Amino acid sequence: MNKTASVVIIGGGISGASIAYNLAKKGVKDIIVVEKKFLTSGSTGRCGAGIRMQWGTEMNCRLSKFSTEFYETANEVLEYEGDIEFKQGGYLIVAATEKEDEQFKKNVALQNSLGIPTVYLTPKEAKKIIPHMDETKIISATFCQKDGHLNPFHTTQAFANAAERLGVKFMKYTEVTGIKVENGKVVGVQTDKGFISTPVVVNAAGGYSKQIGEMAGVDIPVYAERHQILVTEPVNQMQDPMYMGFALNVYIQQTPHGSFIMGRSGENEPRDLRITSSWDFTEKMAKDACTLLPMLKDLRVVRQWAGLYTMSPDRQPIYSKAGNVEGFYMSTGFSGHGFMLGPVTGVVMSEMILGEKPSLPIEKLGLDRFEKGELLFEPSVV
Amino acid sequence: MRIKEHPILSFSKGRKVQFTFDGKAYEGYEGEPIAAALHAAGVMVLGHSHDKQRPRGFYCAIGNCSSCLMVVNNEPNVRTCTEPLKEGMVVETQKGKGDLR
Numbered sequence A: 001m002n003k004t005a006s007v008v009i010i011g012g013g014i015s016g017a018s019i020a021y022n023l024a025k026k027g028v029k030d031i032i033v034v035e036k037k038f039l040t041s042g043s044t045g046r047c048g049a050g051i052r053m054q055w056g057t058e059m060n061c062r063l064s065k066f067s068t069e070f071y072e073t074a075n076e077v078l079e080y081e082g083d084i085e086f087k088q089g090g091y092l093i094v095a096a097t098e099k100e101d102e103q104f105k106k107n108v109a110l111q112n113s114l115g116i117p118t119v120y121l122t123p124k125e126a127k128k129i130i131p132h133m134d135e136t137k138i139i140s141a142t143f144c145q146k147d148g149h150l151n152p153f154h155t156t157q158a159f160a161n162a163a164e165r166l167g168v169k170f171m172k173y174t175e176v177t178g179i180k181v182e183n184g185k186v187v188g189v190q191t192d193k194g195f196i197s198t199p200v201v202v203n204a205a206g207g208y209s210k211q212i213g214e215m216a217g218v219d220i221p222v223y224a225e226r227h228q229i230l231v232t233e234p235v236n237q238m239q240d241p242m243y244m245g246f247a248l249n250v251y252i253q254q255t256p257h258g259s260f261i262m263g264r265s266g267e268n269e270p271r272d273l274r275i276t277s278s279w280d281f282t283e284k285m286a287k288d289a290c291t292l293l294p295m296l297k298d299l300r301v302v303r304q305w306a307g308l309y310t311m312s313p314d315r316q317p318i319y320s321k322a323g324n325v326e327g328f329y330m331s332t333g334f335s336g337h338g339f340m341l342g343p344v345t346g347v348v349m350s351e352m353i354l355g356e357k358p359s360l361p362i363e364k365l366g367l368d369r370f371e372k373g374e375l376l377f378e379p380s381v382v
Numbered sequence B: 001m002r003i004k005e006h007p008i009l010s011f012s013k014g015r016k017v018q019f020t021f022d023g024k025a026y027e028g029y030e031g032e033p034i035a036a037a038l039h040a041a042g043v044m045v046l047g048h049s050h051d052k053q054r055p056r057g058f059y060c061a062i063g064n065c066s067s068c069l070m071v072v073n074n075e076p077n078v079r080t081c082t083e084p085l086k087e088g089m090v091v092e093t094q095k096g097k098g099d100l101r
Helices: A014-025 A058-072 A098-113 A123-129 A152-165 A206-215 A279-292 A294-298 A342-353 B034-040
Strands: A007-010 A031-034 A091-095 A118-121 A140-144 A169-171 A176-182 A185-191 A194-197 A201-203 A223-232 A242-245 A250-254 A260-264 A301-311 A318-321 A328-332 B016-021 B024-029 B069-072 B075-079 B090-092
Touching: A007 A014, A014 A031, A014 A152, A014 A342, A031 A152, A058 A098, A058 A342, A091 A098, A091 A123, A098 A118, A098 A140, A118 A123, A123 A140, A152 A169, A152 A342, A176 A206, A201 A206, A206 A223, A206 A301, A206 A328, A223 A279, A250 A279, A260 A279, A279 A294, A279 A301, A318 A342, A328 A342, B016 B034, B024 B034
Parallel strands: A007 A031, A007 A201, A031 A169, A091 A242, A201 A328, B016 B090
Antiparallel strands: A091 A140, A118 A140, A176 A185, A185 A194, A223 A260, A223 A301, A242 A250, A250 A260, A318 A328, B016 B024, B069 B075, B069 B090
Protein backbone atom coordinates (compact mmCIF):
# COMPACT_ATOMS: atom_id res chain seq x y z
CA MET A 1 0.00 0.00 0.00
CA ASN A 2 1.43 3.37 -0.96
CA LYS A 3 1.71 6.10 1.63
CA THR A 4 2.73 9.71 2.00
CA ALA A 5 4.86 11.11 4.81
CA SER A 6 6.47 14.42 5.68
CA VAL A 7 9.53 12.61 7.06
CA VAL A 8 10.66 8.99 6.75
CA ILE A 9 13.18 7.84 9.34
CA ILE A 10 15.05 4.67 8.44
CA GLY A 11 16.00 2.62 11.50
CA GLY A 12 14.09 1.67 14.65
CA GLY A 13 16.91 1.95 17.14
CA ILE A 14 17.57 4.60 19.77
CA SER A 15 18.48 7.19 17.11
CA GLY A 16 15.39 6.67 14.95
CA ALA A 17 13.04 6.61 17.94
CA SER A 18 14.61 9.72 19.47
CA ILE A 19 14.54 11.67 16.19
CA ALA A 20 10.89 10.69 15.63
CA TYR A 21 9.92 11.78 19.15
CA ASN A 22 11.72 15.12 18.91
CA LEU A 23 10.28 15.96 15.48
CA ALA A 24 6.76 15.04 16.63
CA LYS A 25 7.19 17.10 19.80
CA LYS A 26 8.03 20.09 17.61
CA GLY A 27 4.73 19.60 15.81
CA VAL A 28 5.74 17.68 12.70
CA LYS A 29 2.90 15.45 11.45
CA ASP A 30 2.97 12.32 9.28
CA ILE A 31 6.29 10.91 10.42
CA ILE A 32 6.97 7.28 9.53
CA VAL A 33 9.78 5.20 11.04
CA VAL A 34 10.73 2.21 8.89
CA GLU A 35 12.42 -0.68 10.66
CA LYS A 36 13.61 -3.85 8.95
CA LYS A 37 12.82 -6.05 11.97
CA PHE A 38 11.62 -4.99 15.43
CA LEU A 39 12.60 -1.96 17.52
CA THR A 40 16.16 -2.31 18.92
CA SER A 41 16.86 -5.33 16.71
CA GLY A 42 20.07 -3.77 15.40
CA SER A 43 22.94 -2.18 17.29
CA THR A 44 20.78 -0.60 20.01
CA GLY A 45 19.57 -3.90 21.40
CA ARG A 46 23.06 -5.35 21.20
CA CYS A 47 25.01 -2.55 22.84
CA GLY A 48 26.62 -2.29 26.26
CA ALA A 49 24.23 0.59 27.01
CA GLY A 50 26.66 2.55 29.14
CA ILE A 51 26.70 6.32 29.28
CA ARG A 52 29.59 8.45 30.45
CA MET A 53 30.47 12.11 30.67
CA GLN A 54 34.18 11.37 30.96
CA TRP A 55 35.55 12.46 27.59
CA GLY A 56 38.67 14.19 26.40
CA THR A 57 37.11 16.91 24.24
CA GLU A 58 34.80 19.71 25.26
CA MET A 59 32.28 18.82 22.56
CA ASN A 60 31.90 15.22 23.68
CA CYS A 61 31.67 16.26 27.34
CA ARG A 62 28.91 18.72 26.53
CA LEU A 63 26.96 16.29 24.35
CA SER A 64 27.17 13.41 26.82
CA LYS A 65 26.25 15.72 29.71
CA PHE A 66 23.08 16.64 27.86
CA SER A 67 22.29 12.95 27.32
CA THR A 68 22.97 12.06 30.95
CA GLU A 69 20.78 14.84 32.28
CA PHE A 70 18.02 13.81 29.88
CA TYR A 71 18.17 10.18 30.95
CA GLU A 72 17.95 11.23 34.61
CA THR A 73 14.41 12.43 33.99
CA ALA A 74 13.49 10.30 30.95
CA ASN A 75 10.89 8.13 32.72
CA GLU A 76 8.92 11.27 33.61
CA VAL A 77 9.58 13.34 30.49
CA LEU A 78 8.63 10.49 28.16
CA GLU A 79 5.78 9.44 30.49
CA TYR A 80 7.00 5.87 30.29
CA GLU A 81 4.90 3.22 31.99
CA GLY A 82 7.98 1.04 32.51
CA ASP A 83 11.44 1.91 33.78
CA ILE A 84 14.48 2.68 31.65
CA GLU A 85 16.60 1.32 34.55
CA PHE A 86 19.12 4.15 34.62
CA LYS A 87 21.68 3.12 37.22
CA GLN A 88 24.13 5.92 37.98
CA GLY A 89 26.74 3.75 39.58
CA GLY A 90 29.48 5.71 37.88
CA TYR A 91 32.28 4.82 35.47
CA LEU A 92 35.64 3.93 36.90
CA ILE A 93 38.04 4.47 34.00
CA VAL A 94 41.44 2.98 34.70
CA ALA A 95 44.81 4.08 33.33
CA ALA A 96 47.24 1.28 32.52
CA THR A 97 49.96 3.33 30.82
CA GLU A 98 51.81 6.52 31.74
CA LYS A 99 50.42 8.15 28.63
CA GLU A 100 46.88 7.35 29.70
CA ASP A 101 47.56 8.65 33.19
CA GLU A 102 48.80 11.97 31.75
CA GLN A 103 45.76 12.24 29.49
CA PHE A 104 43.38 11.45 32.35
CA LYS A 105 44.76 14.32 34.44
CA LYS A 106 43.97 16.68 31.54
CA ASN A 107 40.55 15.08 31.05
CA VAL A 108 39.58 15.56 34.69
CA ALA A 109 40.52 19.26 34.55
CA LEU A 110 38.47 19.69 31.36
CA GLN A 111 35.50 17.76 32.72
CA ASN A 112 35.50 19.67 36.03
CA SER A 113 35.59 22.97 34.13
CA LEU A 114 32.37 21.90 32.39
CA GLY A 115 30.60 20.93 35.60
CA ILE A 116 31.25 17.19 35.33
CA PRO A 117 32.12 15.90 38.82
CA THR A 118 34.98 13.54 37.92
CA VAL A 119 37.70 12.75 40.46
CA TYR A 120 41.24 11.45 39.92
CA LEU A 121 42.09 8.41 42.05
CA THR A 122 45.12 6.41 43.11
CA PRO A 123 44.88 2.61 42.68
CA LYS A 124 44.20 2.30 46.41
CA GLU A 125 41.36 4.81 46.24
CA ALA A 126 39.97 3.06 43.16
CA LYS A 127 39.93 -0.23 45.04
CA LYS A 128 37.61 1.30 47.63
CA ILE A 129 35.07 1.78 44.85
CA ILE A 130 35.51 -1.68 43.31
CA PRO A 131 36.92 -3.85 46.14
CA HIS A 132 37.29 -6.95 43.97
CA MET A 133 39.68 -5.31 41.50
CA ASP A 134 43.38 -6.10 41.23
CA GLU A 135 44.71 -2.59 41.79
CA THR A 136 48.24 -3.58 40.82
CA LYS A 137 47.09 -3.70 37.18
CA ILE A 138 46.47 0.05 37.06
CA ILE A 139 48.40 3.31 37.48
CA SER A 140 45.46 5.52 38.33
CA ALA A 141 41.75 5.89 37.67
CA THR A 142 39.12 8.54 37.15
CA PHE A 143 35.62 8.25 38.54
CA CYS A 144 32.39 10.07 37.79
CA GLN A 145 29.45 8.99 39.92
CA LYS A 146 26.87 10.37 37.47
CA ASP A 147 27.93 8.04 34.67
CA GLY A 148 26.11 4.76 34.41
CA HIS A 149 24.07 2.50 32.22
CA LEU A 150 20.48 1.82 31.34
CA ASN A 151 18.28 -0.73 29.64
CA PRO A 152 18.46 -0.13 25.87
CA PHE A 153 15.20 -1.97 25.14
CA HIS A 154 13.15 0.01 27.64
CA THR A 155 14.84 3.28 26.72
CA THR A 156 14.05 2.88 23.01
CA GLN A 157 10.51 1.77 23.82
CA ALA A 158 10.07 4.84 26.02
CA PHE A 159 10.98 7.13 23.09
CA ALA A 160 8.88 5.09 20.65
CA ASN A 161 5.78 5.05 22.87
CA ALA A 162 6.03 8.81 23.40
CA ALA A 163 6.47 9.30 19.64
CA GLU A 164 3.46 7.08 18.89
CA ARG A 165 1.29 9.07 21.27
CA LEU A 166 2.27 12.15 19.25
CA GLY A 167 1.14 10.43 16.04
CA VAL A 168 4.33 8.86 14.68
CA LYS A 169 3.77 5.63 12.72
CA PHE A 170 6.25 2.77 13.09
CA MET A 171 6.39 0.34 10.16
CA LYS A 172 8.14 -2.72 11.58
CA TYR A 173 9.31 -5.72 9.58
CA THR A 174 9.52 -3.37 6.63
CA GLU A 175 12.71 -3.21 4.62
CA VAL A 176 13.87 -0.22 2.63
CA THR A 177 14.87 -1.37 -0.85
CA GLY A 178 15.47 1.98 -2.54
CA ILE A 179 15.36 5.74 -2.20
CA LYS A 180 13.92 7.72 -5.06
CA VAL A 181 15.75 10.93 -5.93
CA GLU A 182 14.57 13.29 -8.68
CA ASN A 183 16.46 16.41 -9.77
CA GLY A 184 18.72 16.16 -6.75
CA LYS A 185 15.83 15.94 -4.28
CA VAL A 186 14.45 13.06 -2.26
CA VAL A 187 10.93 12.17 -3.40
CA GLY A 188 10.27 8.86 -1.72
CA VAL A 189 11.31 5.61 -0.14
CA GLN A 190 10.68 2.21 -1.69
CA THR A 191 10.02 -0.58 0.80
CA ASP A 192 9.00 -4.20 0.50
CA LYS A 193 5.57 -3.10 1.79
CA GLY A 194 5.05 -0.33 -0.76
CA PHE A 195 6.26 3.14 -1.72
CA ILE A 196 6.26 6.11 0.67
CA SER A 197 6.26 9.55 -0.93
CA THR A 198 8.29 11.96 1.18
CA PRO A 199 10.52 15.01 0.76
CA VAL A 200 12.70 14.12 3.78
CA VAL A 201 14.59 10.92 4.59
CA VAL A 202 16.66 10.45 7.75
CA ASN A 203 19.26 7.73 7.66
CA ALA A 204 19.44 6.28 11.18
CA ALA A 205 20.18 2.77 9.99
CA GLY A 206 23.23 2.11 12.16
CA GLY A 207 25.38 -0.64 10.66
CA TYR A 208 23.41 -0.42 7.43
CA SER A 209 23.68 3.33 7.00
CA LYS A 210 26.34 3.10 4.32
CA GLN A 211 24.03 0.93 2.20
CA ILE A 212 21.10 3.29 2.81
CA GLY A 213 23.30 6.20 1.72
CA GLU A 214 24.20 4.37 -1.49
CA MET A 215 20.49 3.97 -2.30
CA ALA A 216 20.26 7.75 -2.47
CA GLY A 217 23.62 8.22 -4.16
CA VAL A 218 25.21 9.64 -1.00
CA ASP A 219 28.66 8.37 -0.14
CA ILE A 220 29.07 8.03 3.63
CA PRO A 221 32.60 7.00 4.68
CA VAL A 222 31.60 4.56 7.40
CA TYR A 223 31.92 0.82 7.82
CA ALA A 224 30.19 -1.62 10.16
CA GLU A 225 32.52 -3.54 12.46
CA ARG A 226 31.52 -6.49 14.60
CA HIS A 227 31.86 -6.06 18.38
CA GLN A 228 31.08 -8.76 20.89
CA ILE A 229 29.70 -8.88 24.42
CA LEU A 230 29.15 -11.66 26.92
CA VAL A 231 26.80 -11.88 29.88
CA THR A 232 27.15 -13.98 33.02
CA GLU A 233 24.68 -15.50 35.43
CA PRO A 234 23.33 -13.00 37.97
CA VAL A 235 24.68 -12.60 41.50
CA ASN A 236 23.74 -10.16 44.26
CA GLN A 237 24.92 -6.58 43.67
CA MET A 238 28.67 -6.27 44.20
CA GLN A 239 29.86 -3.72 41.63
CA ASP A 240 28.26 -0.31 41.26
CA PRO A 241 30.38 1.34 38.57
CA MET A 242 31.30 0.35 35.07
CA TYR A 243 34.96 -0.72 35.05
CA MET A 244 36.55 0.54 31.86
CA GLY A 245 40.04 0.71 30.41
CA PHE A 246 41.11 2.03 27.02
CA ALA A 247 44.64 0.63 26.92
CA LEU A 248 43.35 -2.48 28.69
CA ASN A 249 40.62 -2.67 26.02
CA VAL A 250 37.82 -3.70 28.34
CA TYR A 251 34.54 -2.69 29.94
CA ILE A 252 32.78 -4.66 32.66
CA GLN A 253 29.55 -3.70 34.40
CA GLN A 254 26.97 -5.33 36.63
CA THR A 255 23.37 -4.75 35.56
CA PRO A 256 20.52 -4.14 38.04
CA HIS A 257 19.48 -7.73 37.27
CA GLY A 258 22.79 -8.88 38.76
CA SER A 259 24.40 -10.26 35.62
CA PHE A 260 27.78 -8.94 34.47
CA ILE A 261 27.98 -7.59 30.93
CA MET A 262 31.42 -7.17 29.43
CA GLY A 263 33.03 -6.39 26.11
CA ARG A 264 36.29 -5.69 24.34
CA SER A 265 37.37 -4.75 20.83
CA GLY A 266 38.69 -7.68 18.86
CA GLU A 267 41.57 -7.67 16.45
CA ASN A 268 40.59 -8.29 12.81
CA GLU A 269 36.86 -8.31 13.44
CA PRO A 270 34.78 -8.77 10.26
CA ARG A 271 33.41 -5.71 8.49
CA ASP A 272 30.78 -7.47 6.39
CA LEU A 273 27.69 -6.99 8.61
CA ARG A 274 28.27 -10.38 10.22
CA ILE A 275 27.04 -10.66 13.81
CA THR A 276 28.12 -14.18 14.59
CA SER A 277 29.94 -15.01 17.84
CA SER A 278 33.53 -16.22 18.15
CA TRP A 279 35.34 -18.46 20.65
CA ASP A 280 38.29 -16.13 20.42
CA PHE A 281 36.23 -13.43 22.11
CA THR A 282 34.94 -15.72 24.87
CA GLU A 283 38.46 -16.78 25.72
CA LYS A 284 40.13 -13.36 25.67
CA MET A 285 37.25 -11.61 27.40
CA ALA A 286 37.08 -14.17 30.21
CA LYS A 287 40.83 -14.03 30.66
CA ASP A 288 40.87 -10.22 30.87
CA ALA A 289 37.94 -10.14 33.28
CA CYS A 290 39.49 -12.72 35.59
CA THR A 291 42.85 -10.92 35.54
CA LEU A 292 41.47 -7.46 36.31
CA LEU A 293 38.57 -8.46 38.58
CA PRO A 294 39.74 -11.86 39.88
CA MET A 295 36.60 -12.63 41.87
CA LEU A 296 34.62 -12.97 38.66
CA LYS A 297 36.37 -16.28 37.95
CA ASP A 298 33.52 -18.12 39.71
CA LEU A 299 30.84 -16.63 37.44
CA ARG A 300 29.37 -18.77 34.69
CA VAL A 301 28.97 -17.28 31.23
CA VAL A 302 25.34 -17.51 30.14
CA ARG A 303 25.66 -16.38 26.54
CA GLN A 304 27.36 -13.97 24.19
CA TRP A 305 26.32 -11.96 21.21
CA ALA A 306 27.58 -9.44 18.70
CA GLY A 307 26.47 -6.15 17.22
CA LEU A 308 27.80 -3.56 14.81
CA TYR A 309 29.80 -0.42 15.54
CA THR A 310 29.34 2.03 12.69
CA MET A 311 32.86 3.38 12.42
CA SER A 312 33.57 6.82 10.96
CA PRO A 313 37.09 7.90 9.91
CA ASP A 314 37.62 9.94 13.11
CA ARG A 315 35.44 7.76 15.36
CA GLN A 316 33.09 10.69 15.91
CA PRO A 317 29.39 10.90 14.97
CA ILE A 318 28.11 12.27 11.68
CA TYR A 319 25.10 14.59 12.13
CA SER A 320 24.56 15.97 8.67
CA LYS A 321 22.55 16.65 5.60
CA ALA A 322 23.85 15.34 2.29
CA GLY A 323 25.62 17.90 0.13
CA ASN A 324 24.38 16.41 -3.12
CA VAL A 325 20.83 15.26 -2.33
CA GLU A 326 18.31 17.69 -0.89
CA GLY A 327 16.14 16.20 1.84
CA PHE A 328 18.59 13.44 2.78
CA TYR A 329 19.80 13.57 6.38
CA MET A 330 21.97 11.21 8.38
CA SER A 331 22.90 10.47 11.97
CA THR A 332 25.48 7.74 11.86
CA GLY A 333 29.14 6.91 12.43
CA PHE A 334 28.76 6.78 16.22
CA SER A 335 31.62 4.28 16.40
CA GLY A 336 30.12 2.55 19.42
CA HIS A 337 28.54 5.51 21.20
CA GLY A 338 25.17 5.89 19.48
CA PHE A 339 23.13 4.69 22.38
CA MET A 340 24.51 7.13 24.91
CA LEU A 341 24.06 9.99 22.45
CA GLY A 342 20.43 9.03 21.70
CA PRO A 343 18.86 12.07 23.40
CA VAL A 344 21.34 14.39 21.64
CA THR A 345 20.65 12.76 18.27
CA GLY A 346 16.93 13.43 18.50
CA VAL A 347 17.36 17.07 19.43
CA VAL A 348 20.05 18.01 16.92
CA MET A 349 18.56 16.12 13.98
CA SER A 350 15.09 17.57 14.53
CA GLU A 351 16.61 21.05 14.70
CA MET A 352 18.61 20.44 11.53
CA ILE A 353 15.58 19.14 9.60
CA LEU A 354 13.45 22.08 10.69
CA GLY A 355 16.19 24.59 9.85
CA GLU A 356 16.59 25.72 13.46
CA LYS A 357 19.82 26.86 15.05
CA PRO A 358 21.54 23.92 16.76
CA SER A 359 21.19 24.07 20.54
CA LEU A 360 24.18 21.77 21.05
CA PRO A 361 27.75 22.07 19.67
CA ILE A 362 27.55 19.78 16.63
CA GLU A 363 28.84 22.20 13.97
CA LYS A 364 32.01 20.16 13.47
CA LEU A 365 30.16 16.87 12.94
CA GLY A 366 29.05 17.43 9.33
CA LEU A 367 29.74 14.97 6.53
CA ASP A 368 31.87 17.53 4.67
CA ARG A 369 34.59 17.43 7.37
CA PHE A 370 36.08 14.33 5.73
CA GLU A 371 36.45 16.04 2.34
CA LYS A 372 37.93 19.11 3.98
CA GLY A 373 40.27 16.99 6.06
CA GLU A 374 38.94 18.52 9.29
CA LEU A 375 38.88 15.34 11.30
CA LEU A 376 38.21 15.50 15.02
CA PHE A 377 40.34 13.88 17.67
CA GLU A 378 38.97 12.22 20.82
CA PRO A 379 41.61 10.64 23.07
CA SER A 380 39.21 8.68 25.29
CA VAL A 381 37.79 5.82 23.26
CA VAL A 382 38.12 2.05 23.54
CA MET B 1 11.12 -40.87 47.74
CA ARG B 2 14.59 -41.30 46.32
CA ILE B 3 15.49 -40.88 42.65
CA LYS B 4 17.25 -44.03 41.59
CA GLU B 5 16.84 -43.91 37.86
CA HIS B 6 16.99 -40.69 35.87
CA PRO B 7 15.90 -40.46 32.21
CA ILE B 8 18.83 -38.20 31.31
CA LEU B 9 21.55 -38.44 33.95
CA SER B 10 23.20 -41.69 34.83
CA PHE B 11 24.64 -42.23 38.29
CA SER B 12 25.22 -45.36 40.31
CA LYS B 13 24.38 -45.64 43.97
CA GLY B 14 27.65 -44.97 45.77
CA ARG B 15 28.60 -45.35 49.40
CA LYS B 16 26.74 -43.54 52.13
CA VAL B 17 28.21 -40.05 52.80
CA GLN B 18 27.62 -37.25 55.27
CA PHE B 19 26.91 -33.65 54.25
CA THR B 20 25.34 -30.61 55.86
CA PHE B 21 22.37 -28.55 54.72
CA ASP B 22 21.94 -25.16 56.41
CA GLY B 23 24.12 -26.36 59.27
CA LYS B 24 22.29 -29.63 59.94
CA ALA B 25 23.79 -33.08 59.27
CA TYR B 26 22.32 -35.19 56.45
CA GLU B 27 23.13 -38.47 54.74
CA GLY B 28 23.03 -39.36 51.08
CA TYR B 29 24.72 -41.57 48.52
CA GLU B 30 27.90 -40.46 46.82
CA GLY B 31 27.34 -39.51 43.21
CA GLU B 32 23.59 -38.97 43.33
CA PRO B 33 22.49 -35.38 42.62
CA ILE B 34 22.59 -33.21 45.77
CA ALA B 35 18.92 -32.36 45.26
CA ALA B 36 18.06 -36.07 45.11
CA ALA B 37 19.65 -36.61 48.52
CA LEU B 38 17.81 -33.60 49.94
CA HIS B 39 14.52 -34.72 48.42
CA ALA B 40 14.92 -38.20 49.89
CA ALA B 41 15.53 -36.58 53.27
CA GLY B 42 12.28 -34.65 53.00
CA VAL B 43 13.74 -31.27 51.99
CA MET B 44 11.28 -29.98 49.40
CA VAL B 45 12.16 -26.26 49.37
CA LEU B 46 15.46 -25.65 47.61
CA GLY B 47 15.21 -21.91 47.01
CA HIS B 48 12.89 -18.92 46.63
CA SER B 49 11.77 -16.84 43.67
CA HIS B 50 13.49 -13.45 43.41
CA ASP B 51 10.51 -11.15 43.15
CA LYS B 52 7.87 -12.68 45.42
CA GLN B 53 10.01 -14.99 47.56
CA ARG B 54 7.83 -17.98 46.74
CA PRO B 55 9.28 -21.40 47.57
CA ARG B 56 10.96 -23.27 44.72
CA GLY B 57 11.51 -27.03 44.69
CA PHE B 58 12.85 -29.84 42.56
CA TYR B 59 11.63 -29.07 39.05
CA CYS B 60 13.40 -29.67 35.72
CA ALA B 61 16.01 -32.00 37.21
CA ILE B 62 18.35 -31.49 34.27
CA GLY B 63 20.12 -28.26 35.17
CA ASN B 64 17.97 -25.95 33.09
CA CYS B 65 15.40 -24.15 35.19
CA SER B 66 17.33 -22.46 38.05
CA SER B 67 14.79 -23.73 40.57
CA CYS B 68 17.41 -25.63 42.59
CA LEU B 69 20.28 -23.10 42.71
CA MET B 70 22.03 -23.36 46.06
CA VAL B 71 25.33 -22.44 47.68
CA VAL B 72 27.65 -25.45 47.77
CA ASN B 73 31.04 -25.19 49.47
CA ASN B 74 30.72 -21.39 49.32
CA GLU B 75 30.04 -21.36 45.57
CA PRO B 76 26.73 -19.70 44.64
CA ASN B 77 24.34 -20.76 41.88
CA VAL B 78 25.22 -24.44 41.93
CA ARG B 79 22.62 -26.52 40.10
CA THR B 80 22.02 -29.09 42.81
CA CYS B 81 19.77 -31.21 40.59
CA THR B 82 22.78 -32.25 38.52
CA GLU B 83 25.75 -31.70 40.85
CA PRO B 84 26.98 -35.06 42.28
CA LEU B 85 27.00 -35.37 46.06
CA LYS B 86 30.37 -35.77 47.78
CA GLU B 87 31.43 -36.52 51.34
CA GLY B 88 31.46 -33.48 53.61
CA MET B 89 29.74 -31.03 51.23
CA VAL B 90 28.42 -27.87 52.82
CA VAL B 91 25.07 -27.07 51.19
CA GLU B 92 23.22 -23.87 52.00
CA THR B 93 20.01 -22.17 50.94
CA GLN B 94 20.91 -19.30 48.64
CA LYS B 95 19.80 -15.81 49.57
CA GLY B 96 18.75 -13.81 46.54
CA LYS B 97 21.02 -14.35 43.56
CA GLY B 98 23.97 -15.51 45.61
CA ASP B 99 27.20 -13.80 46.62
CA LEU B 100 30.64 -14.37 45.18
CA ARG B 101 32.92 -15.00 48.16
